[in-house]
Amino acid sequence: MNIETWFLIIYFIAMAGIGMWTLKIGTKNSEGFLLGGRSLGPAVTALRLQSSSMSGYMFLGAGSLAYTKGYFSLWYAMGDIGGGVLNLSILGRRMRKLSQILGSLTSIEYLEHRYPSKWIRAIAAPIALFCIFFYVLAQFIAGGRGLEMVTGVPYGWALFIAVGVIVFYTFLGGYLAVAYTDFVQAIIMLIGMVWILIGTLQAVGGWTAGNQAVGEINPNLLTMWGPDGYDSVQWGVIIGAVLVFSIGYMGWPHVNVSHMAMKKPSVARAASMYATGFNLLFIPAPYIVGIMALVILPTLDNPELAVFAVADTVLPDFAVGIVMAGIMAAIMSTADALLLQSGTIASQDLMQRFFFRNLSDRQSVWVSRITVLLLAAIGYLVAVNDPPAVAEVVIFSTTVLGAAFVPVYIAAAWWKKANVPGAIASMLLGTVSSVVWQLAGLVDVTGVDPMGIGIVCSTVGIIVVSLATQKSHPVPEHVVAALTETDKIGPIPAHMLTGQNDALAAQVPKNA
Amino acid sequence: MFGLPAVTVAVIFGIPAIWVIYTVVFVFLSRHWSAEDIEGDDSSLSGPEGTGLVDPSIQPRTENGGLA
Numbered sequence: 178m179n180i181e182t183w184f185l186i187i188y189f190i191a192m193a194g195i196g197m198w199t200l201k202i203g204t205k206n207s208e209g210f211l212l213g214g215r216s217l218g219p220a221v222t223a224l225r226l227q228s229s230s231m232s233g234y235m236f237l238g239a240g241s242l243a244y245t246k247g248y249f250s251l252w253y254a255m256g257d258i259g260g261g262v263l264n265l266s267i268l269g270r271r272m273r274k275l276s277q278i279l280g281s282l283t284s285i286e287y288l289e290h291r292y293p294s295k296w297i298r299a300i301a302a303p304i305a306l307f308c309i310f311f312y313v314l315a316q317f318i319a320g321g322r323g324l325e326m327v328t329g330v331p332y333g334w335a336l337f338i339a340v341g342v343i344v345f346y347t348f349l350g351g352y353l354a355v356a357y358t359d360f361v362q363a364i365i366m367l368i369g370m371v372w373i374l375i376g377t378l379q380a381v382g383g384w385t386a387g388n389q390a391v392g393e394i395n396p397n398l399l400t401m402w403g404p405d406g407y408d409s410v411q412w413g414v415i416i417g418a419v420l421v422f423s424i425g426y427m428g429w430p431h432v433n434v435s436h437m438a439m440k441k442p443s444v445a446r447a448a449s450m451y452a453t454g455f456n457l458l459f460i461p462a463p464y465i466v467g468i469m470a471l472v473i474l475p476t477l478d479n480p481e482l483a484v485f486a487v488a489d490t491v492l493p494d495f496a497v498g499i500v501m502a503g504i505m506a507a508i509m510s511t512a513d514a515l516l517l518q519s520g521t522i523a524s525q526d527l528m529q530r531f532f533f534r535n536l537s538d539r540q541s542v543w544v545s546r547i548t549v550l551l552l553a554a555i556g557y558l559v560a561v562n563d564p565p566a567v568a569e570v571v572i573f574s575t576t577v578l579g580a581a582f583v584p585v586y587i588a589a590a591w592w593k594k595a596n597v598p599g600a601i602a603s604m605l606l607g608t609v610s611s612v613v614w615q616l617a618g619l620v621d622v623t624g625v626d627p628m629g630i631g632i633v634c635s636t637v638g639i640i641v642v643s644l645a646t647q648k649s650h651p652v653p654e655h656v657v658a659a660l661t662e663t664d665k666i667g668p669i670p671a672h673m674l675t676g677q678n679d680a681l682a683a684q685v686p687k688n689a
Numbered sequence: 690m691f692g693l694p695a696v697t698v699a700v701i702f703g704i705p706a707i708w709v710i711y712t713v714v715f716v717f718l719s720r721h722w723s724a725e726d727i728e729g730d731d732s733s734l735s736g737p738e739g740t741g742l743v744d745p746s747i748q749p750r751t752e753n754g755g756l757a
Contacts, residue, residue: 248697255700259708266715270722388692399693401700443722446715453712457705666724 181327184498185505188365189342192509195358196345217356217435219444223451224363225356226435227261227459231366231511234571235463236504237319240484243467244477247391247398250467252415254460256423261452264426264433269445271590271663272436278659278673284430284437284518285526291589292600293653295530300604302526304581305430308574309515309522310552315570316343316512317553317560320505326485327501333561339505340560344553347513347520348546356438359514362506367459369503373484374462376491377469384465390472398468417626421572425579425628427586431518519552520545573615580607580631584639592643593660596650599643607635 217225242250272287281287285305289298320343321336328335381387392399402410426432439445463484470483473490477483488500524544529536536544584603588595611631614620620627662673690698 248693248701251701255704258705259711262708262712262715266711266719270719270725274725385692392692399697401697441726443719443725446719446722449712449715453708457709461701461705666721668725 179328179498180494181498181501184495184502185324185327188502188505192342192358192361193345195361196347198357217438217444218440219447220451221356221360222435222439222444223261223265223448224455225359225514226264226432226448227452227455228359228363228366228507228511231459231507234315234319235366235370235460235507236484237322237481238571239463240467240470240482240487241480243464244470244480244483246403247395247468247471248401249398249403251461251464252401252418253422254464256419256421256425257460258453258456260423260426261456262449263423265436265445265449265452268427268433268586268590269436269439269448270442272433272586273439273442273445274669275590275659275663276437278662278669279656281437283521283525284434285522286530287437288585288589288600289530291656292585292595292597293656294597294601296601297597298526298530300601301582301585302522304604304608305578306519306522306527308578308581309431309519310556311570311574312578313512313515313519313552314556314560315574316508316515317556318570320508320512321560322482323485323501323504323508326482326489327497336557336561339508340553340557343509343512343516344549347516347549356435358509362509363455365499365503365506367455367503369500369506370459370462370466372496372500372503373466373488373492376496377466377473377487380487380491381469381472387469387472391468394471394475398471411624413623413625413629414620417576417628420626420632421576421579421628424583424632425575428579428582429575430522430578430582431514433586434518434521516549516552517545520548523548576615576626576628576631577608577611579628580611580635582607583632584636588639588643590660590663593652593657594643594647595639596643596646596652598646598650599639599641602642603635603639606638607631610634 239250239253242253275291276287279287279290281290285298285301288301289295317336317340320339321332324330324335324339325332330338378384378387381390388399395404397404397406400406401415436445439448466487467480467483470477470487474483474486477486485501485504488497488504492500524536524541528544529541533540581604584607585595585600588600588603608631611627611634614625614627614630619625619630659673662669693701
């Protein structure tokens with residue numbers, strides 16, 4: 178067994194250990210399992226938010242984009258760097274406070290409480306579940322590929338091991354396990370990625386020398402306009418690239434749940450500094466490594482393996498082991514967050530809401546765990562038989578999530594006139610427009626990214642429909658009162674707290 | 690600079706600089722958020738027995754303004 182494999186085994190055991198530890202404190206009730214008892218401070222909040230949204234894309238997709246498109250690929254990084262602070266500053270404090278006033282435990286439930294109608298959850302939950310499944314599928318593939326490369330184990334078995342470890346510790350401790358493993362994994366990811374970057378720049382004789390060597394292959398690779406130069410630039414695609422990982426974050430239910438799990442609303446403030454610091458150090462690195470791979474490994478068959486292959490080439494064996502643990506950390510931290518979110522949607526947002534209203538906390542936790550297991554099994558079968566490209570799957574699923582949910586989450590916290598018909602129109606228009614745009618091949622024809630068109634449609638939808646239906650579907654008084662309270666900086670008055678105000682405590686309408 | 694065209698340098702350093710400035714401004718403008726930390730005691734925040742769970746026995750008084 179090589180040294181890289183030993184490092185990975187130690188890493189897997191350490192992560193499972195964290196899962197076992199959180200088992201004691203994370204599963205006492207639904208709030209414990211789903212939100213970690215709303216106990217997380219700024220560092221864990223920020224790094225969990227970042228690592229759960231970075232994913233295997235950063236090590237496979239980002240490297241691949243950089244290897245094929247040069248510095249053009251950094252448009253994605255430019256948006257990504259600000260994604261954390263944007264999310265925390267716009268949604269963080271308000272979503273934490275409003276979700277507490279409304280008594281929401283999941284990010285989809287929060288939407289139904291803010292826009293009180295069963296149709297909100299009936300529409301939001303399947304869209305989120307569908308996109309999250311594809312997103313988690315991409316993480317499985319990335320994990321399997323990474324393990325295959327490091328250990329030499331055939332892809333099918335490597336995939337099985339990766340999925341098994343992810344499920345194991347997600348299964349154990351719920352949100353707290355995911356949050357703390359994500360926190361540790363974010364640090365490992367950062368160390369691993371910076372190490373690869375340093376090794377890469379040393380191998381090419383420094384950044385300037387590396388850029389000059391890339392320029393000799395194709396000078397356009399050094400520009401922000403792509404390998405075919407300025408004449409071929411598509412501004413719509415560039416705007417979409419910046420949007421997908423900046424404001425797009427605010428539409429990802431598995432990321433937004435981080436706000437609800439914060440210890441206090443003001444945690445968002447300190448967390449924003451951690452998020453920006455982490456992003457500045459981490460995000461550009463895989464793109465730069467991918468570009469430099471053109472010099473180090475000019476004949477790479479599979480560009481998705483650029484970062485893996487460069488690490489294997491430029492680093493000593495023991496360092497490759499640590500770096501590979503970092504890479505697996507990125508993949509697994511996103512996968513576990515996604516799996517937990519899927520389980521939450523299935524148990525809380527679908528089963529308990531629509532089928533079994535009297536599920537106990539314990540039963541609900543078990544429904545969540547079984548869903549995790551089921552999705553992992555389906556994901557494994559798809560990933561092992563016909564694995565699609567990681568970057569394509571990630572960008573597509575995150576685009577749809579962003580287009581469907583960004584306006585409803587922002588309006589939920591900021592706009593008192595946003596009502597149920599507006600939210601439904603927004604989610605449907607965002608989803609349909611972005612999916613149709615992508616599947617119909619309109620990106621190439623128009624030069625406009627599906628994220629851009631999806632966000633525009635969903636934003637116009639919520640504004641126009643909400644304003645047009647204010648008289649027929651006014652926002653309930655208790656929601657307006659909760660929003661007014663959220664506007665204020667200060668403790669929540671006792672009469673607004675869940676359990677002490679009937680209207681706020683029981684959000685589900687009688688006849689819903 | 691760094692063997693890159695000027696526009697590339699401007700973009701890859703300029704946009705991150707904007708995000709850093711955004712973060713600093715946000716942290717400055719939100720300095721009064723600590724006023725919200727008075728609520729500290731979690732048991733007072735999360736409803737009955739500090740669970741934060743909705744009591745299923747409580748029925749709503751307010752109908753929704755939506756489609757349900």
